Amino acid sequence: MTDAIMDAAERRIRSSGYDGFSFRDIAADVGVKSASIHYHFPTKEKLAAAVARRYTDRFVTAVEQRVAGGEDIVRASREVFRDALCKDGKMCLCGALGATASDLSDEVRYEVQRFFRLGLDRFQQAGLAPVDAVRVLAVLEGAMLTANVLEDRSLFDASTEGLNFDFDEEKQLE
Structure with missing residues (x-):
């Protein structure tokens, strides 16, 4: 049941942002009463934080699998972002939430920040300078947003x- 709830919330957040869903919407999507949603997630903040945490973990795993297959971290990240856009037809969940970060609860904002920090950390661990790590993440998120807005x-x-x-080859080998 929690997976179905989180799947429905993720679809709605990726389409319409944090303010684009209610427990009533999720209950209708899943086919249960909203009390069932509250049983698993007492607040909208708890649900959104759990969805963001799960999304981040899945995203990081997908990138790591591509890197293990021989792609560099930038190419791997690009392809995972591209899959989200082209296969799912949706925005990056944390990008959608991040657009309104100042309006999010601390719990949800923490999970969104975790997504961005993990991405930046992984780029830097692979040998990118901090400024280049930010550039890559900004280009990927911005390109996804632009492609979505302009359809x-x-x-x-x-x-x-x-x-x-150019990656620091010694860091690539670590």
Whole structure:
């Protein structure tokens, strides 16, 4: 039941942001009473934080699998973002939440920040300078947003294809 609730919340957040869903909406999506949603997640903040945590963990795992398959971290991240856009047709969940970060509860904002910090940390661990790590993440999130707003997924490809950086080879081998 919790997976179905979180799946419904994730779909709604990725489509409409944090303010784009209610427990009543989720209950209708799942086919239960809203009291059932409250049983598993006492507050909207608890639900959104759990969804963001799960999304971050899945995202990081997907990137790590691609890196283990031989892709560099930037290419791997680009492809995972691209999959989210093209296969799911949705925004990055943490990007959607991050757009209104100042309005989020501390608990939800923490989970959104965790997504961005893990991404930046992994880029830096792979050898990117801190400023280049920020640039990569900003380009990926911005390209996804632009492609979504303009309803043209080719914009994501066009704006991210040239993301290439010289990596510190010693860090790549660690």
